[in-house]
Amino acid sequence: MKTFNRESAVLINGTVRNRVEGTADGRNPTGDIEVLITSAELLNKSKAPPFELGDQKEGVLPNEDIRMKYRYLDLRRTEMIQTMEFRSKFLHLSRQYLESKNFLEIETPILARSTSEGARGFIVPSRVRPGTFYALPQSPQLFKQMLMVASMDRYYQVARCFRDEDSRKDRQPEFTQLDVEMSFVDMKDIQDTIEELIAHVWKGMYGKELKTPFIRVAYREAMEKYGSDKPDMRYGLQFVSLTETVKDVPYDIFQRIMKAGGIVAGVNLKSDVAGDKIGRNDVDRYIHYAKKCGLGGLTWMRCKDGVLESNITKYFTPEILDAIKDKMDAEEGDLLFLIAGPWKSTYEGGGLLRKKLAEDLDIIPRDEFQFLWLVDCPMFEIDPVSGKYDSFHHPFVLPLNEDLNAPYVGGACFDICLNGNELGSGSLRINRPEKQLEVFKKLGLSDEKIERNFGFFIEALSYGAPPHGGIALGIDRFISILLGKDTIRDVIAFPKNKKAASVLDGSPQKVDDETLEELQIITLATDDFQFEETEDSEEQ
């Protein structure tokens, strides 16, 4: 009889039976049975795999680039098969729910127009009209809105999106969104739909009811308490504003910051969680870390013998120290960290510090899933340096103020977050052309640019576009969080690496001169990057 090596495709005929008593192998899932073989055929012999695939070897995985190069083998691992099954079932349940609510799955173009807004796009040269290019969509935004104009009323799509920006562990150049759009809805309608959708998926995946509605947190509160627009509320460590409390303290640094309109806030590391485990050296490390997070520094106070002590308490009167103690709910042994600076950058830096503290102190409940809606978002962000207006979400969000020059303009937009990650964002859209024009102009787009990039869209809105809105959920992120994966690459069958390349098929690739000529393209690149040749391909 021939030896059948591992990973080969084989055809076995025989009878399954229990093994002789005393020979069962409990270590093996099939250790209780055996097959009495009547015939065996080797359909296709496998070469020796370049790395171990057996389930017992999991946890001893090779470097990721080896896994990517042989992704078809990596995907044979039980863990990867289960991930693909999970993803498939997740999408199936999502479609099942949306179909039951009369949503239509409609495909939108992959070859589309570049609107040269937002993220860098990928472009595709046209052979028929050399010198012109399609763009791959960053999202189906304009198309789904035009489907609403077209009275499609309820649309969804499992949509591939493309953005030519640098990768992160949760960002790939191409990724999948569950894209949803509806006409004649308000924000709550959209949120209710998504809650029901996720609850339906939850029931199907886990057999459990998901608690709805999700909690809602205002943008400002999220920033001021958690230092993030995607707060992880599974643990405490909330910031408390001390700006009012310390406004008269003759501490130079605070005074300067507050005169410039900045804030002072503190977080209490309770002694039972952290306070007395963090020594003076640790505090110095956190000060260093705070500076890396864009904070000017980090002030600390420790509650000892009933009073707050630190290197700067000499600038504070006992009354103010008591007020801080009171406000921060500081008790014996607690450690307070104080941050100060401009509102946005300081809270953002504080949020990074909060996350770091929670990780170091190991107080994040890893098995918990906490959904939330981030609501009451602004319409615009103003660049502190240039003073330029930028969309908080995107330029198609419906402003909540009629007057775009009001001191604060809210946007009819919101995010859905899970465990400190942004899963997706939704909004009501502008449906009147003149309002859309007004927003474009507020964002500093010239008439010429508006006409060139969005003329067709403004035109579409002018044919009685109904009020509409929608949302898009990042499927890769969602699934990776649910499965506890460190990177979305682990939930994508064929992902790209950090340099946006596929090690498996060797893309992106140079094309031959004839192809370039046909497209009338010349390249200025001198770089001669080549993927490492394998021995096999050299032999060919």
Place this chain on the structure above:
RNA sequence: GCCCUGGUAGUGUAGUGGCCUAUCAUGAAGCCCUGUCGAGGCUUCGACACGGAUUCGAAUUCCGUCCAGGGCGCCA
């Protein structure tokens, strides 16, 4: 564009100036054993990413490059 971490047989690792003709496991090839299949025994094969510098001597120190990952910028 910038910062950080890493790169030792097919794979995972040990090894911080001479004890390295480099450890262990797994793998591959061959043989032995036969209630084996994720068992056991024996033999063999196979690596310091690349280039330069320091040194009597470099896997080990330094510089540069390449590759991979994490982050900043960027991601409307």
